[in-house]
Amino acid sequence: MKRKAIYDGTGPGFWAALLLAGLTSLAASPHWLATPDFAGLYRPVPDRLRPIVRREGDSLRIFLNRPAPAPGSAATMLRLTGWATYEAKQPLWQEVRAARPYPGSNPAAPVQVLTAAVSAARLTAGAVLQVSLDKPSLTNQPPSPDQDAATTAWLRLTPELLSRPFVLLDSTGLVLDRPYLNAGEGVAVATYGPVQPVRWRRYPTGTPALPPFTDPRSQAAAPRTLGIIDSSAAPVPAGSLLRLPSQGLYALKVGGAGGEPRHTVPLLVVPASFPGQSTAPEVIEPLLYLTTAAERQALLKAADPKRAIDRFWLDAAGGDQVRGREMIRRYYSRVTTANEVFTGHKAGWLTDRGLLYVVLGPPQSVRRLPSGEERWHYDQAGRQGEAVAFTFRPRPSTLAPDNYELVRRPEYEMLWYAAVEQWRTRTTAR
Template identity: 45%
Template sequence: MSVRLFIRLLLLCCGLLLAPLTQAQRRDFSGQYRPSRQLLADSRREGDSLRIYLLFSDANVLRQGQPLRVMSWASYDAKRPLWADTVRHLARRIRPDGKAARLEFCLPLTQLQAGTVLSIASGPAAEASSGDAAWLLLTPARLARPFMLTDSLGQPLLRAMVRANEPFVVDRYGPDQPVSLRRYASPFVAALPPHADPTRQSAAPPRLPVLDSLFARAGAALALPEPGLYTLRLPGEPSTLGLLVTDSNYPNLTSADALIQPLIYLTTSTERAKLYAAPNPKRAVDEFWLAAAAGQQTLARQAIRTYYGRAAVANELFAAHKAGWMTDRGMLYMVLGAPDAVYRTAQEERWVYHGSDDGSSATYTFRPKPSTFAPEHYELVRHPEQERLWYAAVEQWRKATTTAPGR
């Protein structure tokens, strides 16, 4: 059964059919949540400039003779840019990286303002205006941060997570300085379902306990052996970078515990306890999916690939102060799949799942809840009326009938 038809049937069953969308002109950011995003970006302050680092997953995008366009917007949903420009001498800046390509350029800080958003894309002006471009929210911390993370060869990581024992470098603009690192207790749990009472979500304490402190030096390779939640700070600098250190297999889930944990969205606590207590927990997970598929091995294998494949994608897309699959957006991505449309404003992000071609839809709203550890973290606005749709989707998983690998 296709996901589109499935959502349509759920909406009919749950009485959640809505009027056709009337704002088709809105910018759609759903391309940001495709597994193979075309463009990643990060930045570092360098004196009176902000240097932008880009990675194009397909180097051919830059070989089509199109300019690299940069636009500034008052917000994600602004209709017109504050300004637009193109990057000069583009061909000289491109550095091949396998099938991908990297490049970097600088923008004067006088041209930038905290709270605005940059969009960057190679192609016509419409491409840089679309939700498929790279979008960078210019927070005060981003505009002030004089360092970024690179791998041991100096290539920008373009992510705020590293794996345990993965060598990386705090690459500072200017003289190297000591780097202060702190590891914190991280009492975070998987997200609650969309219909749950938000007060049930265990809130993190206002200040997380510091478990360990250590020092390194900017410009020198270091590796952190203990997974967990860290902050990086340089002396005299106001900005702090949150860093999630994961196990060595991230974003994939391979251990027995890692395979059982995401089943929290589909199972009861009693069922999970039996999986953990099994003599061979990995085999118990396989048997869980085989039972869900009524003994059909092909269907069970497809369900496993789809569910844990989504978990790996969620880990890449939504990693914050905890693994991506544990976040609100990761939870929805795993159970319902990638959204058909995503609309953003400064106040919220809306995920839309279309039921059919007539425009009926179900919408989930996320609100930004930034922190030192996760400056672009979002939380779901939960509603009791989402319960029936959620459990209908869970039931499909428990029958191993949600198996489309791309959704």
């Protein structure tokens, strides 16, 4: 009887009170945001947002190269958000700052350097800073998990990034917002505080990525240190434009005077056509993932390499010229995008992420886990059109701070050969 009174004897007042309590607790609970999908950051965009930072006393200053605003237009606003991890459900903090032209920049230039600062006390190593172009007309819209590379960028706050007191400038005075320098270009070091000496060392560039089914245990162990090919005999004069002599991977070493710490910045010097391809060798090299060594040598040694390359793609398209041109456009646009997005200690198409990007295409979904791993999801990459996921683990080093290695598995072998076969023998490819 007591149990019946408790469980069956509740009247309408009881249920109304219970519903009111539930609604109150729901209203008081935080608004959990959708898990970001970072696949959009790896798709080609004409004007990618690339913030660069410099430590200035108790602030971290953010620099952006942006098209000059129209006369009389409002200032560019940046929404800065701190996150504990890439997938945190609630931000640590958020603020909106006006990005102003950097003092001394040319106000008549078509592209200007804009800058804004945030208190360094809000930033901790291991956290993530999201930099977005703020659009007031959209602030009332629900947040989308999709990320747009033209309006949003994410910075992993490493101790090195939080303490580096300089940025690199190109020969036109813009911030060098890419990890590479085209052959013939110059670079200058813009330091906050006392001018510091600059030295450089040149190293060999990295080797191409191995297929995703390769057993790492079957490969020769990589050397623990890279051999130095060349180095500067004396510090570069302060404020001078530095022109690095040859293509390769450079380590710029800035600092050391007056007891200041020395910082190392890797910089890849690449052909003038990079991230695109113009010469026959530059077009043939990315065919590494689709061809044998003998086939590539035959293309390189052909009397007319350009005609030989066209013949390769025409054969792959079954003799259809229209489809052949489309396959060429698709394949090399992926190579170019991989170079834009994944270049670090070597060209982007040579990296593990570039390997999958070029052959399988952009992933449909990308997660960045709290562990630092990236997980790429393809909806129909399997041999039978099933979904497949690939995991990349961070393997940073001084010369490769953004390096990721693919977790290779033997079960990827048939999938990989099927994808290559599609490029080689079918009239269409993914």
